[in-house]
Amino acid sequence: MSMLVDTGAWYAVAEISDRHHEEASQFYANHAGRTPFVTTDLIVAETWALLNSHLGRSSALTFWETLRETRTPILTLESVDLEAAWRVAQAFPDQTFSFVDYTTFALMERLGINDVFAFDAHFLVYRFGRNR
Template structure:
């Protein structure tokens, strides 16, 4: 990870999905206000937020496609989220999760990695505005 997660067991930790990041960046997103309120609530409640290198890559790509490379690069330079770097074990587990997903599942590799990392770290809270994020993904 770029920054470390707190080690004390009482620390509240939440995973941040790209859907929440995009909603925060895009003032015209229909979930922008909801995402902003949720972000402030998480911060006010003392949550430590983090994401994965896969989410960083996905967010960068989505920002580039929607707003252009300048906005995407600025976000990449300015974001302050601690980043957990998925390892080979995470990737193997995510691949297995994808392979066993329902045929109609829209589970992406990024979401599978997110789910695996949350499981590995014992994190049950996530900041996401995508209703499909981690919903019955198998």
């Protein structure tokens, strides 16, 4: 089964001063090649922007290169995901989920992905699979 990698995990692996860096780097090293990691087009864009603005263009390019070299599948949002994301937004009016969060939840549900590499507490709030 695939594991989705969220923006916070990508960032924590790249940023040495991030409070989750060591845990993220260890997890990534232990699972790379054994766990089929996937991510989304919007997570890639969000991660690129975050790395570029906080760590510079070189870090953003290294991230992109990593995706290319590891051939990490980049899942693409579909129109049905936008509709499902809207329903998630309506179901959780008290949460501060981002647009990327909403669409990621919808895409994960559609594809049956229940495992996530993330440090974003919103994934705990939303819950997936049999925990839902």
